[in-house]
Amino acid sequence: MKPIKKKKCKGIGIAKGNGCGELTYKRTYGLCQKCNRIWATETDVGMIWLKKQTAYKMKRNEKEEKKQNRSEHNKMKIDVMSADKYRSIYVQPLINKIADLLIMEILVLLLATLKVKWQVGIIHPLGQTGQYV
Numbered sequence: 200m201k202p203i204k205k206k207k208c209k210g211i212g213i214a215k216g217n218g219c220g221e222l223t224y225k226r227t228y229g230l231c232q233k234c235n236r237i238w239a240t241e242t243d244v245g246m247i248w249l250k251k252q253t254a255y256k257m258k259r260n261e262k263e264e265k266k267q268n269r270s271e272h273n274k275m276k277i278d279v280m281s282a283d284k285y286r287s288i289y290v291q292p293l294i295n296k297i298a299d300l301l302i303m304e305i306l307v308l309l310l311a312t313l314k315v316k317w318q319v320g321i322i323h324p325l326g327q328t329g330q331y332v
């Protein structure tokens with residue numbers, strides 16, 4: 200990177216004719232910051248420039264804010280969507296499977312219990328006659 204040289208404060212372009220002549224690093228229209236502030240608040244051209252700058256900056260800030268809001272909104276939407284998607288892809292089938300397994304297990308248990316009860320003679324299946332044996 201090139202070393203920044205100090206330059207004389209001397210107005211250029213719309214700020215021509217202004218400047219204190221002191222050496223400065225940062226210049227706007229050839230003016231040091233002090234002279235730029237004076238030029239922007241005390242001359243007609245400077246005031247118009249400042250107004251434009253302020254309006255531009257406000258507009259840019261507004262734009263950036265909107266952009267940020269939008270991206271946050273989108274991010275939230277994606278989060279919500281992915282949570283829902285995650286649920287439908289991974290959680291729901293698992294719940295279904297667990298439910299199936301539970302039902303199967305309950306049925307097996309029930310059948311086993313009935314079988315045992317049949318065997319020990321607590322419950323007798325209806326016989327051919329339609330009466331308890």
Ligand SMILES: [Zn+2]
Binds near residue numbers: 219221231233234235
């Ligand atoms: Zn100056």
